Amino acid sequence: MQSLTIPRPDDWHLHLRDGTMLQTTVPASATVFHRAIVMPNLVPPVTTVNAALEYRARIMEEVPEGVSFNPLMALYLTAETTPGQVAEAAANDHIIGFKLYPSGATTNSAAGVKSVDALGPVLAAMQEHGVPLLVHGEVTDSDIDIFDRERVFIERHLIPITERFPELKLVLEHITTADAVEFVKNANNNVAATMTPQHLLMNRNDLLVGGIRPHNYCLPILKRRTHQQALQQAALSGSPKFFLGTDSAPHVQASKETACGCAGCYSAPAAIELYAEFFSRHNGLDKLENFASGYGADFYQLPRNTETIELVQQQWTVADTVDTATGPMVPYWAGSTLDWKLKR
Numbered sequence: 001m002q003s004l005t006i007p008r009p010d011d012w013h014l015h016l017r018d019g020t021m022l023q024t025t026v027p028a029s030a031t032v033f034h035r036a037i038v039m040p041n042l043v044p045p046v047t048t049v050n051a052a053l054e055y056r057a058r059i060m061e062e063v064p065e066g067v068s069f070n071p072l073m074a075l076y077l078t079a080e081t082t083p084g085q086v087a088e089a090a091a092n093d094h095i096i097g098f099k100l101y102p103s104g105a106t107t108n109s110a111a112g113v114k115s116v117d118a119l120g121p122v123l124a125a126m127q128e129h130g131v132p133l134l135v136h137g138e139v140t141d142s143d144i145d146i147f148d149r150e151r152v153f154i155e156r157h158l159i160p161i162t163e164r165f166p167e168l169k170l171v172l173e174h175i176t177t178a179d180a181v182e183f184v185k186n187a188n189n190n191v192a193a194t195m196t197p198q199h200l201l202m203n204r205n206d207l208l209v210g211g212i213r214p215h216n217y218c219l220p221i222l223k224r225r226t227h228q229q230a231l232q233q234a235a236l237s238g239s240p241k242f243f244l245g246t247d248s249a250p251h252v253q254a255s256k257e258t259a260c261g262c263a264g265c266y267s268a269p270a271a272i273e274l275y276a277e278f279f280s281r282h283n284g285l286d287k288l289e290n291f292a293s294g295y296g297a298d299f300y301q302l303p304r305n306t307e308t309i310e311l312v313q314q315q316w317t318v319a320d321t322v323d324t325a326t327g328p329m330v331p332y333w334a335g336s337t338l339d340w341k342l343k344r
Protein backbone atom coordinates (compact mmCIF):
# COMPACT_ATOMS: atom_id res chain seq x y z
CA MET A 1 0.00 0.00 0.00
CA GLN A 2 1.28 3.44 -0.95
CA SER A 3 1.67 5.84 1.93
CA LEU A 4 2.74 9.43 2.43
CA THR A 5 4.02 10.98 5.65
CA ILE A 6 4.01 14.75 6.01
CA PRO A 7 4.30 17.16 8.94
CA ARG A 8 0.99 17.80 10.64
CA PRO A 9 -0.89 20.36 8.53
CA ASP A 10 -2.44 23.67 9.60
CA ASP A 11 -5.71 25.14 8.35
CA TRP A 12 -5.25 28.85 7.64
CA HIS A 13 -8.99 29.52 7.10
CA LEU A 14 -11.66 27.76 9.17
CA HIS A 15 -15.19 28.35 10.48
CA LEU A 16 -16.05 26.52 13.69
CA ARG A 17 -19.25 28.44 14.67
CA ASP A 18 -20.19 28.51 18.35
CA GLY A 19 -22.34 26.85 21.00
CA THR A 20 -23.20 23.17 20.61
CA MET A 21 -21.87 23.17 17.02
CA LEU A 22 -18.36 23.25 18.51
CA GLN A 23 -18.90 19.69 19.77
CA THR A 24 -18.86 18.57 16.14
CA THR A 25 -16.59 21.04 14.40
CA VAL A 26 -13.71 21.25 16.87
CA PRO A 27 -12.86 17.52 17.03
CA ALA A 28 -13.20 17.23 13.24
CA SER A 29 -10.44 19.81 12.66
CA ALA A 30 -8.36 19.48 15.84
CA THR A 31 -7.65 15.78 15.30
CA VAL A 32 -6.06 16.55 11.93
CA PHE A 33 -4.70 20.09 11.97
CA HIS A 34 -2.38 21.47 14.63
CA ARG A 35 -3.22 25.15 14.13
CA ALA A 36 -6.19 26.82 12.50
CA ILE A 37 -7.17 30.40 11.87
CA VAL A 38 -10.66 30.65 13.30
CA MET A 39 -12.88 33.05 11.42
CA PRO A 40 -14.82 35.62 13.46
CA ASN A 41 -18.10 35.79 11.51
CA LEU A 42 -20.32 34.87 14.44
CA VAL A 43 -23.50 36.74 15.35
CA PRO A 44 -22.53 39.13 16.87
CA PRO A 45 -19.08 39.20 15.22
CA VAL A 46 -15.87 38.72 17.21
CA THR A 47 -14.50 42.26 17.13
CA THR A 48 -12.38 42.56 20.29
CA VAL A 49 -9.40 40.75 21.76
CA ASN A 50 -11.47 39.88 24.85
CA ALA A 51 -14.33 38.40 22.84
CA ALA A 52 -11.83 36.39 20.79
CA LEU A 53 -10.13 35.00 23.91
CA GLU A 54 -13.51 33.98 25.36
CA TYR A 55 -14.44 32.33 22.06
CA ARG A 56 -11.07 30.58 22.01
CA ALA A 57 -11.70 29.21 25.51
CA ARG A 58 -15.05 27.76 24.36
CA ILE A 59 -13.24 26.08 21.46
CA MET A 60 -10.55 24.65 23.72
CA GLU A 61 -13.22 22.99 25.88
CA GLU A 62 -14.14 20.78 22.93
CA VAL A 63 -10.61 19.67 21.99
CA PRO A 64 -10.45 15.90 22.59
CA GLU A 65 -8.19 14.54 25.32
CA GLY A 66 -4.59 14.10 24.18
CA VAL A 67 -4.97 16.28 21.07
CA SER A 68 -2.92 19.46 20.74
CA PHE A 69 -4.79 22.17 18.86
CA ASN A 70 -3.92 25.84 18.70
CA PRO A 71 -6.74 28.06 17.42
CA LEU A 72 -5.38 31.36 16.12
CA MET A 73 -8.12 33.94 16.32
CA ALA A 74 -8.99 36.45 13.62
CA LEU A 75 -10.76 39.65 14.67
CA TYR A 76 -13.62 41.02 12.60
CA LEU A 77 -12.67 44.38 11.13
CA THR A 78 -15.41 47.01 11.28
CA ALA A 79 -15.67 50.77 10.71
CA GLU A 80 -15.16 51.09 14.49
CA THR A 81 -11.83 49.20 14.66
CA THR A 82 -9.10 51.53 15.98
CA PRO A 83 -5.30 51.62 15.59
CA GLY A 84 -5.21 51.03 19.38
CA GLN A 85 -7.03 47.73 18.91
CA VAL A 86 -4.51 46.78 16.23
CA ALA A 87 -1.68 47.34 18.71
CA GLU A 88 -3.53 45.27 21.32
CA ALA A 89 -4.03 42.45 18.83
CA ALA A 90 -0.38 42.57 17.81
CA ALA A 91 0.67 42.03 21.43
CA ASN A 92 -1.43 38.86 21.86
CA ASP A 93 -0.11 35.53 20.56
CA HIS A 94 -3.61 34.07 20.32
CA ILE A 95 -4.69 36.74 17.82
CA ILE A 96 -3.40 36.26 14.28
CA GLY A 97 -4.89 39.22 12.38
CA PHE A 98 -7.98 41.07 11.22
CA LYS A 99 -10.56 39.78 8.77
CA LEU A 100 -12.06 42.17 6.26
CA TYR A 101 -15.59 41.27 5.17
CA PRO A 102 -17.18 43.70 2.71
CA SER A 103 -20.63 44.29 4.18
CA GLY A 104 -23.11 41.84 2.66
CA ALA A 105 -20.51 39.76 0.78
CA THR A 106 -21.02 36.45 2.57
CA THR A 107 -22.43 34.56 5.58
CA ASN A 108 -22.73 36.86 8.64
CA SER A 109 -21.04 39.82 6.98
CA ALA A 110 -23.72 42.41 7.75
CA ALA A 111 -21.41 44.07 10.31
CA GLY A 112 -18.63 44.24 7.75
CA VAL A 113 -16.91 47.16 6.10
CA LYS A 114 -18.94 49.51 3.89
CA SER A 115 -16.03 51.74 2.85
CA VAL A 116 -12.67 50.09 2.29
CA ASP A 117 -11.25 53.55 1.51
CA ALA A 118 -11.97 54.68 5.08
CA LEU A 119 -9.69 52.00 6.56
CA GLY A 120 -6.45 53.98 6.00
CA PRO A 121 -5.42 54.61 9.63
CA VAL A 122 -6.18 51.02 10.68
CA LEU A 123 -4.30 49.52 7.73
CA ALA A 124 -1.36 51.82 8.47
CA ALA A 125 -1.32 50.49 12.05
CA MET A 126 -1.50 46.89 10.79
CA GLN A 127 1.41 47.50 8.46
CA GLU A 128 3.40 49.12 11.27
CA HIS A 129 2.73 46.30 13.77
CA GLY A 130 3.09 43.48 11.23
CA VAL A 131 -0.52 42.37 11.77
CA PRO A 132 -1.92 40.49 8.76
CA LEU A 133 -5.06 41.58 6.92
CA LEU A 134 -7.18 38.60 5.83
CA VAL A 135 -9.58 39.46 3.05
CA HIS A 136 -12.84 38.14 1.69
CA GLY A 137 -12.22 39.75 -1.67
CA GLU A 138 -15.55 40.44 -3.34
CA VAL A 139 -17.39 43.66 -4.09
CA THR A 140 -21.09 43.63 -3.27
CA ASP A 141 -22.44 46.25 -5.69
CA SER A 142 -25.68 45.00 -7.20
CA ASP A 143 -24.53 46.06 -10.69
CA ILE A 144 -21.52 43.70 -10.54
CA ASP A 145 -22.19 40.14 -11.66
CA ILE A 146 -21.53 37.56 -8.96
CA PHE A 147 -18.92 35.84 -11.17
CA ASP A 148 -16.97 39.12 -11.50
CA ARG A 149 -17.01 40.19 -7.87
CA GLU A 150 -13.55 38.92 -6.99
CA ARG A 151 -11.86 40.45 -10.03
CA VAL A 152 -13.50 43.83 -9.44
CA PHE A 153 -12.55 43.79 -5.75
CA ILE A 154 -8.91 43.22 -6.74
CA GLU A 155 -8.99 46.11 -9.23
CA ARG A 156 -10.87 48.57 -7.04
CA HIS A 157 -9.47 47.77 -3.63
CA LEU A 158 -6.58 45.33 -3.41
CA ILE A 159 -4.28 46.90 -5.96
CA PRO A 160 -4.71 50.36 -4.35
CA ILE A 161 -4.18 48.88 -0.84
CA THR A 162 -0.96 47.12 -1.84
CA GLU A 163 0.30 50.30 -3.52
CA ARG A 164 -0.49 52.43 -0.48
CA PHE A 165 0.73 49.85 2.08
CA PRO A 166 3.45 47.86 0.30
CA GLU A 167 4.65 46.16 3.52
CA LEU A 168 1.19 45.17 4.78
CA LYS A 169 0.89 41.40 5.23
CA LEU A 170 -2.20 40.47 3.27
CA VAL A 171 -3.91 37.14 2.56
CA LEU A 172 -6.53 36.98 -0.16
CA GLU A 173 -8.71 34.19 1.19
CA HIS A 174 -10.30 31.33 -0.74
CA ILE A 175 -9.24 32.53 -4.20
CA THR A 176 -11.35 31.51 -7.17
CA THR A 177 -10.07 33.26 -10.29
CA ALA A 178 -7.09 33.54 -12.62
CA ASP A 179 -7.21 37.25 -11.76
CA ALA A 180 -6.55 36.45 -8.11
CA VAL A 181 -3.67 34.14 -9.01
CA GLU A 182 -2.11 36.89 -11.15
CA PHE A 183 -2.62 39.52 -8.46
CA VAL A 184 -0.92 37.39 -5.80
CA LYS A 185 1.93 36.30 -8.08
CA ASN A 186 2.69 39.89 -9.09
CA ALA A 187 2.48 41.28 -5.56
CA ASN A 188 5.28 41.49 -2.99
CA ASN A 189 6.11 38.42 -0.90
CA ASN A 190 4.00 39.79 1.95
CA VAL A 191 0.91 38.99 -0.13
CA ALA A 192 -0.39 35.41 -0.26
CA ALA A 193 -3.58 33.41 -0.84
CA THR A 194 -5.41 30.46 0.64
CA MET A 195 -7.07 27.82 -1.52
CA THR A 196 -10.02 25.60 -0.66
CA PRO A 197 -10.53 21.98 -1.74
CA GLN A 198 -13.72 22.85 -3.62
CA HIS A 199 -12.12 25.55 -5.76
CA LEU A 200 -9.27 23.19 -6.70
CA LEU A 201 -11.49 20.16 -7.35
CA MET A 202 -14.55 21.76 -8.91
CA ASN A 203 -15.85 24.44 -11.23
CA ARG A 204 -19.30 25.91 -11.73
CA ASN A 205 -20.49 22.94 -13.77
CA ASP A 206 -20.29 20.95 -10.54
CA LEU A 207 -22.72 23.43 -9.04
CA LEU A 208 -25.22 23.79 -11.87
CA VAL A 209 -25.12 20.98 -14.45
CA GLY A 210 -27.72 18.22 -14.13
CA GLY A 211 -29.45 19.93 -11.21
CA ILE A 212 -28.46 22.52 -8.64
CA ARG A 213 -26.13 21.16 -5.95
CA PRO A 214 -26.47 23.19 -2.79
CA HIS A 215 -23.62 21.41 -1.03
CA ASN A 216 -21.18 22.73 -3.64
CA TYR A 217 -22.43 26.27 -3.14
CA CYS A 218 -20.00 28.54 -1.35
CA LEU A 219 -18.70 32.06 -1.69
CA PRO A 220 -16.88 33.23 -3.64
CA ILE A 221 -18.95 31.10 -6.01
CA LEU A 222 -17.26 28.37 -8.09
CA LYS A 223 -16.03 29.83 -11.39
CA ARG A 224 -15.60 28.51 -14.92
CA ARG A 225 -13.07 25.79 -15.66
CA THR A 226 -10.33 28.09 -16.96
CA HIS A 227 -10.26 29.82 -13.58
CA GLN A 228 -10.15 26.47 -11.81
CA GLN A 229 -7.19 25.51 -13.99
CA ALA A 230 -5.33 28.71 -13.10
CA LEU A 231 -5.77 27.86 -9.41
CA GLN A 232 -4.63 24.30 -10.00
CA GLN A 233 -1.50 25.47 -11.78
CA ALA A 234 -0.69 27.90 -8.97
CA ALA A 235 -1.01 25.16 -6.33
CA LEU A 236 1.01 22.72 -8.43
CA SER A 237 3.70 25.33 -9.16
CA GLY A 238 5.00 25.01 -5.61
CA SER A 239 4.95 28.77 -5.11
CA PRO A 240 5.09 29.62 -1.39
CA LYS A 241 2.40 32.27 -1.91
CA PHE A 242 -0.38 29.69 -2.16
CA PHE A 243 -1.30 27.51 0.79
CA LEU A 244 -4.03 25.52 2.49
CA GLY A 245 -7.13 27.17 3.96
CA THR A 246 -10.15 24.89 3.84
CA ASP A 247 -12.83 27.51 4.47
CA SER A 248 -14.74 24.61 5.97
CA ALA A 249 -18.04 26.37 6.68
CA PRO A 250 -20.69 24.26 8.42
CA HIS A 251 -24.40 24.86 7.88
CA VAL A 252 -27.06 22.32 8.86
CA GLN A 253 -28.76 20.40 6.05
CA ALA A 254 -32.01 22.34 6.51
CA SER A 255 -30.20 25.64 5.85
CA LYS A 256 -28.47 24.32 2.71
CA GLU A 257 -31.38 22.41 1.15
CA THR A 258 -33.98 25.13 1.04
CA ALA A 259 -35.35 27.86 -1.22
CA CYS A 260 -32.59 30.25 -0.12
CA GLY A 261 -29.66 28.09 0.85
CA CYS A 262 -26.63 29.23 2.85
CA ALA A 263 -23.17 29.53 1.29
CA GLY A 264 -20.44 27.28 2.65
CA CYS A 265 -19.02 23.76 2.26
CA TYR A 266 -18.40 21.70 5.39
CA SER A 267 -15.17 20.06 4.25
CA ALA A 268 -13.54 19.41 7.63
CA PRO A 269 -14.42 15.67 7.84
CA ALA A 270 -12.29 14.96 4.74
CA ALA A 271 -10.17 18.08 4.45
CA ILE A 272 -6.63 16.77 4.12
CA GLU A 273 -7.81 13.82 2.03
CA LEU A 274 -9.54 16.19 -0.41
CA TYR A 275 -6.30 18.09 -0.97
CA ALA A 276 -4.42 14.79 -1.35
CA GLU A 277 -7.02 13.79 -3.95
CA PHE A 278 -6.41 17.00 -5.89
CA PHE A 279 -2.61 16.74 -5.84
CA SER A 280 -2.64 13.02 -6.63
CA ARG A 281 -5.00 13.46 -9.60
CA HIS A 282 -2.45 15.93 -11.03
CA ASN A 283 0.64 13.86 -10.25
CA GLY A 284 1.69 16.48 -7.72
CA LEU A 285 1.53 14.64 -4.40
CA ASP A 286 5.08 15.78 -3.67
CA LYS A 287 3.68 19.33 -3.51
CA LEU A 288 1.18 18.53 -0.76
CA GLU A 289 3.68 18.80 2.09
CA ASN A 290 4.67 22.44 1.60
CA PHE A 291 1.15 23.48 0.60
CA ALA A 292 -0.45 21.91 3.68
CA SER A 293 2.28 22.00 6.31
CA GLY A 294 4.91 24.52 5.26
CA TYR A 295 4.16 27.68 3.34
CA GLY A 296 1.37 28.92 5.60
CA ALA A 297 3.51 28.67 8.73
CA ASP A 298 6.36 30.40 6.90
CA PHE A 299 4.07 33.24 5.80
CA TYR A 300 2.76 33.78 9.34
CA GLN A 301 6.32 33.49 10.69
CA LEU A 302 5.43 30.54 12.89
CA PRO A 303 7.49 27.36 13.24
CA ARG A 304 6.62 24.44 11.00
CA ASN A 305 5.07 21.50 12.88
CA THR A 306 7.37 18.65 13.85
CA GLU A 307 4.71 15.96 14.47
CA THR A 308 3.68 14.01 11.39
CA ILE A 309 0.55 12.47 9.86
CA GLU A 310 0.34 9.52 7.50
CA LEU A 311 -1.92 9.25 4.47
CA VAL A 312 -2.50 5.87 2.88
CA GLN A 313 -3.76 5.10 -0.60
CA GLN A 314 -7.04 3.45 0.28
CA GLN A 315 -10.50 4.14 -1.10
CA TRP A 316 -13.14 5.33 1.32
CA THR A 317 -16.49 7.08 1.14
CA VAL A 318 -17.29 10.37 2.84
CA ALA A 319 -20.32 10.06 5.16
CA ASP A 320 -23.74 11.07 3.83
CA THR A 321 -24.46 13.11 6.93
CA VAL A 322 -22.84 14.16 10.17
CA ASP A 323 -25.08 14.51 13.24
CA THR A 324 -24.95 17.69 15.27
CA ALA A 325 -26.94 18.94 18.24
CA THR A 326 -28.88 21.24 15.90
CA GLY A 327 -29.61 18.67 13.19
CA PRO A 328 -27.77 16.73 10.50
CA MET A 329 -25.14 18.29 8.27
CA VAL A 330 -24.18 17.12 4.80
CA PRO A 331 -20.39 17.31 4.46
CA TYR A 332 -18.70 18.39 1.26
CA TRP A 333 -18.08 15.33 -1.02
CA ALA A 334 -20.80 13.38 0.88
CA GLY A 335 -21.29 9.87 -0.44
CA SER A 336 -18.39 10.15 -2.88
CA THR A 337 -15.11 8.30 -2.70
CA LEU A 338 -11.58 9.49 -2.10
CA ASP A 339 -8.38 7.62 -2.90
CA TRP A 340 -6.34 8.75 0.09
CA LYS A 341 -7.20 8.25 3.73
CA LEU A 342 -5.68 9.72 6.84
CA LYS A 343 -4.38 7.04 9.18
CA ARG A 344 -6.03 7.80 12.53
Ligand SMILES: NC(=O)N[C@@H](CC(=O)O)C(=O)O
Nearest residue numbers: 015106107218219249263264
Ligand atom coordinates in the same frame (compact mmCIF):
# COMPACT_ATOMS: atom_id res chain seq x y z
N1 LIG B 1 -17.32 30.56 2.23
C1 LIG B 1 -18.61 30.53 2.44
O1 LIG B 1 -19.38 30.27 1.50
N2 LIG B 1 -19.16 30.75 3.66
C2 LIG B 1 -18.48 31.16 4.85
C3 LIG B 1 -18.09 32.61 4.85
C4 LIG B 1 -16.91 32.94 3.98
O2 LIG B 1 -15.82 32.42 4.17
O3 LIG B 1 -17.05 33.77 3.07
C5 LIG B 1 -19.37 30.88 6.05
O4 LIG B 1 -19.08 31.40 7.13
O5 LIG B 1 -20.36 30.15 5.91
Ligand SMILES: [Zn+2]
Nearest residue numbers: 106136219220
Ligand atom coordinates in the same frame (compact mmCIF):
# COMPACT_ATOMS: atom_id res chain seq x y z
ZN1 LIG C 1 -15.13 34.48 2.79
Ligand SMILES: [Zn+2]
Nearest residue numbers: 015039247249
Ligand atom coordinates in the same frame (compact mmCIF):
# COMPACT_ATOMS: atom_id res chain seq x y z
ZN1 LIG D 1 -14.55 31.47 5.13
